[in-house]
Amino acid sequence: MSAINTLEVKEEMDVKERLEKIKSRGYWRVNIRPIDFEERKIESLERCWKIIEDCCVRFRGWDYPVLNKEEIRYGNDWVQSGHNWSGLSELWRFYQSGQFIHYFSCIEDYREIPNYFPTLKRVDRGLSVTSTLYKVTEIYEFATRLAEKNVLQNQAKISIKLVKMKDRTLFEWDGSMIPVYKSESEEIVTDEVVSTMELLGSSRDKAIDKTRKILSEFSYEISQTVLVPTQQRLIEKRLG
Amino acid sequence: MRDHADEVVVISKLGFYMIHYDDRLQELELLVDTIIHRHEEKNIDYKSSMSWEDRDTKMMAIRCILGMANLRYGGYIVFGVRQQGNDFILDGMEQDHIKSFTQDNVDTDIKNYAEPFVEATVTIVPRSILKHKTESIPTEFLNDGGDFVVIQVKEFDELPVICKKAGKLKSGEIYIKEGAIYSRPRGKVETSEIRTQTDMRELIDLAVDKNLRRLVDRMERIGITKLISPEFSDEERFNNQLGEVK
Numbered sequence: 001m002s003a004i005n006t007l008e009v010k011e012e013m014d015v016k017e018r019l020e021k022i023k024s025r026g027y028w029r030v031n032i033r034p035i036d037f038e039e040r041k042i043e044s045l046e047r048c049w050k051i052i053e054d055c056c057v058r059f060r061g062w063d064y065p066v067l068n069k070e071e072i073r074y075g076n077d078w079v080q081s082g083h084n085w086s087g088l089s090e091l092w093r094f095y096q097s098g099q100f101i102h103y104f105s106c107i108e109d110y111r112e113i114p115n116y117f118p119t120l121k122r123v124d125r126g127l128s129v130t131s132t133l134y135k136v137t138e139i140y141e142f143a144t145r146l147a148e149k150n151v152l153q154n155q156a157k158i159s160i161k162l163v164k165m166k167d168r169t170l171f172e173w174d175g176s177m178i179p180v181y182k183s184e185s186e187e188i189v190t191d192e193v194v195s196t197m198e199l200l201g202s203s204r205d206k207a208i209d210k211t212r213k214i215l216s217e218f219s220y221e222i223s224q225t226v227l228v229p230t231q232q233r234l235i236e237k238r239l240g
Numbered sequence: 241m242r243d244h245a246d247e248v249v250v251i252s253k254l255g256f257y258m259i260h261y262d263d264r265l266q267e268l269e270l271l272v273d274t275i276i277h278r279h280e281e282k283n284i285d286y287k288s289s290m291s292w293e294d295r296d297t298k299m300m301a302i303r304c305i306l307g308m309a310n311l312r313y314g315g316y317i318v319f320g321v322r323q324q325g326n327d328f329i330l331d332g333m334e335q336d337h338i339k340s341f342t343q344d345n346v347d348t349d350i351k352n353y354a355e356p357f358v359e360a361t362v363t364i365v366p367r368s369i370l371k372h373k374t375e376s377i378p379t380e381f382l383n384d385g386g387d388f389v390v391i392q393v394k395e396f397d398e399l400p401v402i403c404k405k406a407g408k409l410k411s412g413e414i415y416i417k418e419g420a421i422y423s424r425p426r427g428k429v430e431t432s433e434i435r436t437q438t439d440m441r442e443l444i445d446l447a448v449d450k451n452l453r454r455l456v457d458r459m460e461r462i463g464i465t466k467l468i469s470p471e472f473s474d475e476e477r478f479n480n481q482l483g484e485v486k
Contacts, residue, residue, distance in 0.1 A: 015484055037474040039481075043313065046281060074426070076445065077481075093485050099478055101485050 015091065018082060019103060022089045026106030026125070026164040028135070032143045033099035035155040035193065039077065042096045042151065048079045052094050055145035057138045059234050064138035065092040065102055086113050098151040106162070107131060126171040126179065127162075127218070133211045133227055134234050136160065140199075140207040141235075147196040155195050160210060162188040170218045181220040188217045204231060271365050271390050274316045276373055278328040278381070280429040283308060283315035288322040289333040289385070292340040292349075299407045299415040301391065302353050307422035307431035308393040309358040309401040312446050315424070320388040330377070332367050332385030341389045353416060355404040359394040398450065400443050 034041070042048050049072070057064040068083045075093075082091035088110045092102040108126045139160060146152050165188050170181040190210045199206070208227050215222055232238075274284055285304050290297040301317060308315030319341070320333040343362045350358050365388045374382055400421060407416035416422075420433045423443060434440050472480065479486065 019485065033478050035474065037477040037481075039477075044281070044283065076449070091485070093482075095481055097478070097481060099481060101482055103485070 015080075018084070018089060018091050021084070021087070022091065022103045022105050023163070025109040026127075026162070026168065028102075028104050028106065029159075029161040029163065030102040030104075030139055031100070031157070031159040032139075032146060032152070033097070033157055034151070034153045035157060036153055038097060040096045041098050041153075045074050045077075045079050045096070048094050048096060051146070051149055051151060052079070052092075055142055055149065057141045057145070059138060059141075059237055060134070064135075064142055066090055086110065088113070098146070098153075100146065106164070109164075125168045127165070127168050127183075128173055129170055129215060129220075129222070130172060130230060132214055133207075133230055136211045136214070137204065137207040137231050137234055140203040140210070144199050144203040147199050152196050152199075154197075155193055156199060157191070157193050159189070159191045160214075161190075162214065165217070168218075170215065170220055181215075181218040183218045185217055188214050190214060204235070207231065267363075268365070268369065271316075271363055271392070272370055272373055274390065275318050275321065275330065275365060275388050276370060276377060278321070278330075278377070280323075280328075282424045282426075282429060283311055283313060285315065285317045285429070285431075286321035286323060286328055287317060287319050289320050289331060289337050291337045292342075292345055296409050296415075298349055299409055302349060302407060303416050303422055304431045305350060305358055305360055305391065305393050306354055306401055306403055306416070307424050309354065309360075309396050310421065310423045310434075310443055310446075312395055314393040314395040317391040317393070318388060319390070320385065327381060329381050329383060330370070330374070330385075330388075331383045332387055333389055335386055338364060338387060338389060341391075346391065353403055353405050353407060355402050356397070356399055358396070358401055361392045361394075363390045363392065364388070365390055395446075396450075398447075398454075400447055 042051065052065065053067060056067055066081070066083050068081050071081045071083060073080045077096045078093050080091070080093040082089065084090075088105045088107060090102070090104040092100065094100050106127070108128055108131070140158070143152070143156060143158055147156065164186065165183040166186040168183050169179040171179045190213050192206075192210075194206070205224075208224050208231060211227060212222060212224065277284060278286075280286060285308075287297075287300070292298060292301070304315075304317050308317070319337070320331055322329045322331050341362050341364070346360060346362050350360055367385070367387050370388075403416050403418060403420045403422065405416075406414050406418040409415045417433065421440075421443070422431050423434050423439055424431055425434070425436070425439045426442075434443065
């Protein structure tokens with residue numbers, strides 16, 4: 001049975017509307033792609049979906065990216081999905097060229113979701129250190145899995161952008177961190193071109209580096225050794 | 241590499257190919273991958289060993305060919321793979337059945353039903369060349385049968401393919417309808433008449449794309465595109481591709 005058998009084309013979501021919703025508050029933009037452009041590197045849209053299914057990272061309750069069959073949409077050379085949960089939204093698209101683009105809401109900005117973010121009340125606008133590490137680790141793990149599928153050829157470009165970050169404060173969900181680290185930049189960007197060999201060998205270290213880079217934009221210099229055990233708990237699915 | 245070269249020589253002696261080694265090896269590799277894929281897809285259909293002379297076989301195959309010709313990138317019909325429940329068993333073909341699959345026979349029959357003509361290539365793939373790729377397949381899915389026949393169907397060239405003549409099964413049932421446009425619709429691994437606006441829209445889009453591409457090729461040949469659009473770098477092409485999600 002083909003992967004496509006399990007899919008149904010549902011009523012189309014309005015892409016523009018979804019992006020506007022995501023961009024109305026803080027959000028992440030992730031772009032992973034090969035360096036050389038080949039329009040139909042992946043032979044079919046069914047194969048595109050299968051690749052995303054196979055590469056989906058499931059370290060915790062929230063998969064990266066979310067595979068929502070209710071919102072599958074096919075274009076001329078891409079497959080797309082996303083979700084909208086109480087305003088917290090996501091949209092990703094994967095092209096036959098191997099290019100992956102992903103927008104998702106900054107979870108910290110949805111404090112109106114009842115009983116969900118009680119500790120966030122300590123800060124006005126925040127970014128969780130742990131959630132950032134988790135997310136970047138998942139992004140790099142996902143990119144590594146794409147590389148394993150030979151989607152990224154020899155070299156890949158991985159871009160992570162966080163938007164609407166100005167005056168946002170770092171915090172921890174358990175309230176253990178004093179919220180004094182603030183971003184002065186509206187956008188935080190990490191871009192890198194990486195060989196797939198390097199990605200396959202050291203994606204977790206790279207995720208730590210990128211997390212540190214993001215946090216440094218808040219003038220928060222955290223050592224690698226502090227982040228590693230937290231990352232390890234995520235990867236080993238030991239989250240309490 | 242030597243093994244592959246030897247295998248191609250054997251095939252060549254059988255008279256199936258005029259060989260350009262590298263291209264042909266790549267094509268063979270693709271056919272082998274298609275045979276061992278063992279999951280039906282929109283563009284891959286498996287059938288047990290059967291004779292092209294058998295009317296029902298011919299009707300089933302021709303309908304499938306008409307449908308695949310209307311798909312982007314066409315498709316493959318592999319003979320010699322039997323479906324058993326959700327599994328596909330690599331039985332191979334009986335020798336008499338293989339002989340019935342000649343390029344001429346298949347072309348003649350396609351010509352009778354397809355308008356415009358569909359290009360389909362018949363290839364006999366020796367079981368021996370599958371060996372280096374079947375190690376991971378459980379033995380119960382690999383019988384020691386004969387070779388395989390693959391019909392590779394090219395997507396239509398300019399206009400979508402329409403069935404120009406009705407075709408009946410031995411039972412008298414009309415299996416291929418005159419005037420019908422067949423395809424392999426989304427979400428299904430079967431050939432059927434196009435019935436939904438989504439599938440029809442997809443086919444029309446494909447035809448428009450192809451004709452536009454042809455126009456652009458022609459413009460490139462006579463140098464018009466250089467005047468109206470600069471060369472894009474890979475980076476720009478990735479960015480342009482994002483369109484509304486840029």
